[in-house]
Amino acid sequence: MITEITVEDLPALETGSQLTCSSAGSTHFDGTLANIAELLRERGPVRMVGLDELDGDALCVAIGAIGGFGPMLELPPSGDEAVSAVRALEARLGKRVDAIVSLNASGPNAFAPVAAAAALGLPLVDCDGMGRVLPLMSQTTYALAGLPIGPLAAASLAGDVMVLDTSTARSELLLRSAMQAAGGFMLCASYPSIVDQLAKCAIRGSTSRVVEAGRLLRGAPDRGTLLAGLASIAGARVLGGGRVVELGHATRTVGARQYPAVPTSVVVREPGPDGRMIRLEGQSEIFLAVADGVVSAAVPDVLCLLDQREPHIVGLERVAVGNDVDVLVMPADPMWHSRAGLALAGPRAFGFPVEHPREVVS
Amino acid sequence: MNRKDVVEQLSVAELVQFGPLGQAKVFAGEELDRQVSGVVLVAELEEIRQCEPHSAVVLHGAAAQGAWSLESALRLAWERNASCVIAPADIAVGNPTAQLAERLRVPLFVVADPARHALELSAAVADTDAARARLTARCAVLFGERGTLRDIVGVINIEVPGVQVALIAEDGHVLAGRAAADHAEGKRRVEVHVPGPDGRPWARLVGQLAAWSPSWALTVRTVLGLARAPLAACVGRAWLRPVRQAASDRVLLDLLLGEDGDDEGARAAGWSVDGNHVAVFLQVREAGDADQEAMAPRVLAAWQEAFPHLPLIPRGEGWVSWWTGAESPDAVAGLLRPYLQATRPVQLAAGVGLPGEGVAGLRRSVDEARLAAAVAGRRDGETVELFGALGPRAVLACIPVPDVAAAARVALADLLAAPDADVLLTALVALLDCAGSTGQAAARLGVHRNTVLSRIERIRARGVDLDSPEQRLALHLACYSLLSAT
Numbered sequence: 001m002i003t004e005i006t007v008e009d010l011p012a013l014e015t016g017s018q019l020t021c022s023s024a025g026s027t028h029f030d031g032t033l034a035n036i037a038e039l040l041r042e043r044g045p046v047r048m049v050g051l052d053e054l055d056g057d058a059l060c061v062a063i064g065a066i067g068g069f070g071p072m073l074e075l076p077p078s079g080d081e082a083v084s085a086v087r088a089l090e091a092r093l094g095k096r097v098d099a100i101v102s103l104n105a106s107g108p109n110a111f112a113p114v115a116a117a118a119a120l121g122l123p124l125v126d127c128d129g130m131g132r133v134l135p136l137m138s139q140t141t142y143a144l145a146g147l148p149i150g151p152l153a154a155a156s157l158a159g160d161v162m163v164l165d166t167s168t169a170r171s172e173l174l175l176r177s178a179m180q181a182a183g184g185f186m187l188c189a190s191y192p193s194i195v196d197q198l199a200k201c202a203i204r205g206s207t208s209r210v211v212e213a214g215r216l217l218r219g220a221p222d223r224g225t226l227l228a229g230l231a232s233i234a235g236a237r238v239l240g241g242g243r244v245v246e247l248g249h250a251t252r253t254v255g256a257r258q259y260p261a262v263p264t265s266v267v268v269r270e271p272g273p274d275g276r277m278i279r280l281e282g283q284s285e286i287f288l289a290v291a292d293g294v295v296s297a298a299v300p301d302v303l304c305l306l307d308q309r310e311p312h313i314v315g316l317e318r319v320a321v322g323n324d325v326d327v328l329v330m331p332a333d334p335m336w337h338s339r340a341g342l343a344l345a346g347p348r349a350f351g352f353p354v355e356h357p358r359e360v361v362s
Numbered sequence: 363m364n365r366k367d368v369v370e371q372l373s374v375a376e377l378v379q380f381g382p383l384g385q386a387k388v389f390a391g392e393e394l395d396r397q398v399s400g401v402v403l404v405a406e407l408e409e410i411r412q413c414e415p416h417s418a419v420v421l422h423g424a425a426a427q428g429a430w431s432l433e434s435a436l437r438l439a440w441e442r443n444a445s446c447v448i449a450p451a452d453i454a455v456g457n458p459t460a461q462l463a464e465r466l467r468v469p470l471f472v473v474a475d476p477a478r479h480a481l482e483l484s485a486a487v488a489d490t491d492a493a494r495a496r497l498t499a500r501c502a503v504l505f506g507e508r509g510t511l512r513d514i515v516g517v518i519n520i521e522v523p524g525v526q527v528a529l530i531a532e533d534g535h536v537l538a539g540r541a542a543a544d545h546a547e548g549k550r551r552v553e554v555h556v557p558g559p560d561g562r563p564w565a566r567l568v569g570q571l572a573a574w575s576p577s578w579a580l581t582v583r584t585v586l587g588l589a590r591a592p593l594a595a596c597v598g599r600a601w602l603r604p605v606r607q608a609a610s611d612r613v614l615l616d617l618l619l620g621e622d623g624d625d626e627g628a629r630a631a632g633w634s635v636d637g638n639h640v641a642v643f644l645q646v647r648e649a650g651d652a653d654q655e656a657m658a659p660r661v662l663a664a665w666q667e668a669f670p671h672l673p674l675i676p677r678g679e680g681w682v683s684w685w686t687g688a689e690s691p692d693a694v695a696g697l698l699r700p701y702l703q704a705t706r707p708v709q710l711a712a713g714v715g716l717p718g719e720g721v722a723g724l725r726r727s728v729d730e731a732r733l734a735a736a737v738a739g740r741r742d743g744e745t746v747e748l749f750g751a752l753g754p755r756a757v758l759a760c761i762p763v764p765d766v767a768a769a770a771r772v773a774l775a776d777l778l779a780a781p782d783a784d785v786l787l788t789a790l791v792a793l794l795d796c797a798g799s800t801g802q803a804a805a806r807l808g809v810h811r812n813t814v815l816s817r818i819e820r821i822r823a824r825g826v827d828l829d830s831p832e833q834r835l836a837l838h839l840a841c842y843s844l845l846s847a848t
Contacts, residue, residue, distance in 0.1 A: 246458055248429075265429060267458045277458045281430045290430045293437020293462060353406055353424040354434065 002208045004045040005114050005124065007037045009211055016214025017110035018313040019234065020132040020330070022285035023304040027069050027315065029108055031076030036111055039079045039118040046117045048124045048207060049099070056196040059095055060125060061086060063113040064103025066137060066175065067185035071157065072108060081155040081187040082116030088161045089153035089189045099123045101198065103137065103190065104130035105206035112187060113207075127202035129191065131333045132302045133285055137175070138168050139345045141335045142191045145201030152190035156182035203333045209233055217311055226311050227326075234330045239289055239297055240278045241308060241326040242270035244319055264316055266305075268327060278327055280305075282316060287350045289327060298356045300332040300345040371397035371416070372490050373573050374446050374469055375523030376497070382482035386448070386471040389455060390463035395524045395572040396445040398487055403480040407431060410438035418487075420448045420480040429459050432470075440466040448483075450476045494581045497522065501585045505592045514592050515539040515567075518585060524572035525582055529556070529593065531565050546570030552579055554586045559598030560656065567593070604662040611675040615682060619728060623721045633673060634686035640694050641715040641727035643735040645680030646708060657708045668701040680735060682728055691716065695746040702746070711738035712746045730756070740846070763843045770840035777824040778844075789817040790826070791841045794834070 005013065010033050040046065054060075063082055065072075086097055100117045103109055105128040117124040129140030138149060151165040154175060160182050164171050171190075179186040212233050220226035230236035246267035266280040278296070281288040286303040289296045297303055305314040308324040319325070335341050337358055343349065346356050375394035377383045399416035402409070405423035413419060419439045425431060432449050436459075439447045446469040449455070455472060463470040473479045486493050504517040511529060515538040518527040526546075528539035536544070546552075550571045558564030567586045571579060614631055617624040625635045646657060661681065665674040674683045685694050691714045698712050713734025715727030730749035733756035738747035749756055771778060780786055789807060793814070796802035800818070804811040818828065827833055 246456055248454075248456070263428070267456075269458070277433075277462055279430050279433060279458065281428075288430060290433055293433040293435075293440070293466070295434060351427070352430075353427070355408070 001050070001126070001205070002048055002211055004047050005040070005207070005211070006045040007040045010037055010040075010111070012211050012214030012218060013111055013114070013207075014214065015217045015312075016210040016212065017105070017107050018315070019213045019217070019230070019304065020106040020210070020302050021304065021313070021315070022133055022282070022287075022299070022302050023314065023316050023319070024107060024133050024285040027073070027317070029069075029072060029076070029111075032072060032108065032115075033111065035076055035078055036115045036118070039115055043118045043121065046114050046124050048126050050126055051195055051199050051202060051204065054099055054123075054125070054195045056194065056199075058098035058195045059093075060099045060101045060193055060195060060198060061089060061097050061189040062101050062103040062129060062140075062142065062191040063116040063187070063189055064109045064137070065112050065185060065187045066154075067179050069108070071183055071185035075157045075183075075185075077112070077115070077157060077185075077187060079115045079119045081157065082112070082189070083119050084155040084159070084161045085153040085187055085189040086116065086120055088155075088163050089151065089192060092151050092153065092163050092165070093192060097122065097189075097192075099125050099195075101125045101191075101202065102128035102206060103140065103188070104128050104133060105210050106130065106133045109133075110207065110210050116187075116189075124207065125198075125202075126207050127198070127204045128206035129202065131203040131206060131336070132300065132330075134300070134345055135284060136172055137188070137190065138172050139349075140191070141201045141203055141333065141341075142193070142198070143168055144335060144338075144341055144344060145197075147191050147193050147197055147201065149190050151192065152188055154178065154186040154188045156186050158183060201335065203335070217313075220311055223308065223311065226306075230328065230330075234302075236328045236330045239303075239327040239329045240268065240270050240276060240291060242268045242275060242278070242324070244321050244323045244325060245269045245277075247319065247321055266316070266319055268305075268325060280327065281352070283350070284316070286316070288347055288352050288354075289329070295347075295354050295357060297329040298347040298352070298354070299350055300336040300341065302328075302330040302332065304328050304330075371399055371575065372487055372493060373397050373524050373578075374418070375572075376493065377418070377483060377486055378523065382479050382486060383448070383471050383473075386473045386479075387451075387455075389460045389470040389472075390467060391469060392464075393467045393469050394446075396469075397573060397575075398445045398483075401480055401483045401487055403477065404435070407434050407438060410435060410442060410444070413439070413442045413444055415443040417442070417444045418446050418448060418483055419444045420476045420483070422450060422476045426450050426453060426476070428453055429456060433459055433462050436463055436466055436468050436470065440468050444468065446471060448473055448476055448479055450474070490577070494577070498581060498584055498588070502588050505589055508592070509596065511593060511596055512538040514589055514596065518569070518589060522582060522585055526570045527586070528568050529565055530568055532563055537565060543568050543570045549574045549579065552582050552586060554583065554590060556590050556593050559594055559601060564594070564597065601659040601663075604666060605659055608658065608662055608674070608676050611673055612677065615675045615677055618721060619725045623725075625721055631673070634684070635721060635724075637686045638688075638717050638719055639684045639686050639724040639727055640689055640691050640717050641682060641684040641724060641731040642694060642698065643677075643680050643682055643713045643715075643728065643731035644674070644710050645735050645739055647711050647739050660708055661705055661710065664701065664705045668704060669697075677728075678732070680732070682731070684724060684727065691748050691750055695748055698746050711735050713738055714746060714748050714750075716750050733757070758842065761839070761843065763846045766839060766843035767846070770844050773836075774826070774840060774844075777821065777826055780820070780824055782820075786817055786821050786824070787841060787844060789814060790821055790828075790837075791845060793818065793828070794838045794841065798828075 100113050100122050102113045129142040149168040149171045153163045155161045216229040248265045249262055264282050268278040270276045276292045279290045280286045287299040305325040306328050307314050342356050347354050374396050398418050402413050402417045403420045404425045407425050421435050432453050448471045451472050451474050501521055508514045515529050526540045526543040528543040529537045531537050552569040554567050556565045556567055569582050614627045618628045628635050672683050674681045694714050702710050713731040715730030718727040734747040734749040738745040792803040792806050800811055800814045804814045
């Protein structure tokens with residue numbers, strides 16, 4: 001268990017945050033990280049605590065950004081966005097926030113809460129609400145447990161601050177419209193809850209896992225050590241591996257339209273005459289693995305591509321025909337494998353009319 | 363929708379050939395011989411798990427979302443032993459999908475409107491007889507439009523799915539089609555006999571079925587039966603052409619070699635009339651008239667193949683042709699020998715005349731060739747005799763040997779009654795051939811001269827007068843005929 005996040009932890013945090021992205025991206029956020037490093041140097045390391053270390057009625061808010069990677073690269077968040085959003089939410093609630101939790105400790109959202117905690121001088125709780133990347137803010141174990149997303153506050157890179165107080169479903173719609181208008185990126189403080197509520201539904205140890213995975217990805221001497229380490233940290237297993245032989249966007253004719261991305265398909269061909277053809281279907285993330293026509297793994301379990309030569313995650317924006325990759329599967333938190341969990345973030349929620357492999361088995 | 367009656371099922375190939383899948387794009391098309399028991403329209407992938415084996419699985423709606431769902435459908439179809447999968451054309455089938463279909467050996471069809479195809483497939487599968495009747499009718503129409511053996515057999519091989527057909531001559535030679543068809547055994551073999559234009563057995567039409575059912579075998583047999591008449595007509599035309607040509611050539615040759623030497627028609631026909639000719643006469647060894655008529659097409663066809671620039675014209679009991687130019691009789695004999703072997707099993711004897719100039723020379727050369735052919739006909743196997751090598755011996759060929767031999771048996775009854783008649787007859791012929799020289803006769807027979815003298819004494823004792831000049835020719839002919847006839 002990691003008890004504080006220092007400047008030295010940031011590179012591992014960034015590298016590890018790509019693992020649970022389901023290959024949503026392998027972009028580097030140097031500008032954002034430079035700002036966070038500056039904050040940590042100014043304010044000192046962020047204290048990280050477990051939920052059990054806080055009082056049951058301590059108020060927490062979930063910090064996480066929505067939007068694309070592009071705006072973040074063009075105008076890196078300074079760290080003040082979280083302060084504006086949290087202060088606005090505190091004003092709406094009439095209460096001070098006691099600690100920061102992560103919306104989802106994956107991708108850039110793994111380090112946004114670190115920046116928020118540093119800027120606000122609050123402890124960071126080592127937990128999150130997804131255990132991975134999912135496209136909608138309402139696809140959380142927090143929502144699964146019935147916690148309302150709002151009231152929530154959001155701040156843009158231009159300094160706009162808004163407070164939304166409506167249902168979870170409408171929050172998602174309104175927030176996305178505002179985010180587009182504000183320039184494609186907004187940092188949100190949502191799911192205001194006390195520790196006793198979060199204790200039942202938060203996925204614990206998320207940020208620690210990210211940092212440990214990052215250290216492993218950066219330091220593993222060979223592929224065997226890396227895979228063994230990822231198996232131990234995240235339960236990762238190799239579904240198969242081979243060469244990318246096909247990439248496409250027009251491979252799905254119908255499907256869920258509510259997601260902010262286009263369908264993407266990657267085909268990995270295992271070597272040898274009996275090698276399987278593993279088709280990975282996704283949008284921004286990989287949702288489904290179909291090996292020789294058999295649904296072998298599906299969202300909410302994490303599916304990602306690991307380069308077979310260099311120990312790094314291959315994002316969907318980088319993958320190219322001819323890459324040699326391993327297809328990794330990491331099981332989602334058991335809460336996601338419940339009937340309600342699969343309804344919210346299982347393959348059917350993403351427009352794939354198939355059962356999750358665990359449903360087929362049961 | 364499903365029919366339990368597996369015996370009467372259509373194959374996937376039949377649905378392609380004369381059914382609704384004819385226009386569909388196909389992947390993994392090598393596996394079309396499976397039978398189709400029914401058609402299932404699938405809107406959810408999970409529904410495939412309930413399919414009966416041998417179903418045609420038609421995907422639409424949520425089951426046809428894209429490449430991944432198509433691959434899942436192929437896999438589920440394979441697990442259920444479905445006969446084929448039919449998908450809408452708005453799914454782009456890439457290499458991986460096509461390869462998966464091939465690996466699973468599940469034929470994949472892509473069509474514009476799956477629902478309409480499902481209806482049409484159901485209708486076709488439900489009424490097998492109607493579909494097969496359409497196939498038979500289509501073949502009958504196409505047979506009428508084709509003019510060669512190869513094209514007619516080709517119609518069956520192309521139009522009738524899952525069937526390989528070959529046309530095989532009575533001697534086992536493949537005349538048209540796919541030789542592999544003849545390897546079929548048991549129920550999968552369908553065979554009909556094809557008579558020649560003369561009504562005699564000429565060839566067999568053999569089919570190999572990829573899948574068997576009683577009614578399908580009957581359908582194929584019907585189609586093969588329909589092909590018999592066009593095949594016979596086709597080969598009849600091929601036989602008739604040279605025979606008809608030969609008939610008119612015979613008249614022209616009679617005019618040319620007649621007393622008037624009318625060469626106008628011959629020149630018009632493109633025959634060589636001027637120059638130095640070497641004539642050839644062919645005749646069938648030991649053949650009756652009827653046989654010769656039956657063999658004429660084969661002899662003429664083989665000749666046209668070997669010497670396309672030379673006419674072969676019927677004359678008397680054989681055929682005449684001639685070389686004009688520098689070829690010597692020996693060279694002509696050399697050219698003829700391979701041809702004589704090519705006409706087997708018909709055995710031909712050939713005679714070659716001496717070179718002759720102009721029409722008169724040709725006439726003489728033809729007569730010489732005919733005599734030489736008669737001599738050749740008395741030998742075994744396919745032989746060529748040169749008149750030039752025979753000289754006056756050729757005359758002997760015109761002797762009615764059986765008649766003379768019969769008379770000789772009466773005239774020389776005493777001699778033939780001797781216990782060693784064969785030995786005495788041989789000695790007598792040797793003595794006559796050697797003009798009475800006992801020394802030469804002994805050398806020819808390989809015995810001592812005294813043995814010859816002793817045999818002459820025994821011949822005389824049987825009442826044969828060797829010294830009478832009036833008797834010698836008759837005696838020589840009688841002995842020659844007796845030896846030739848035995």
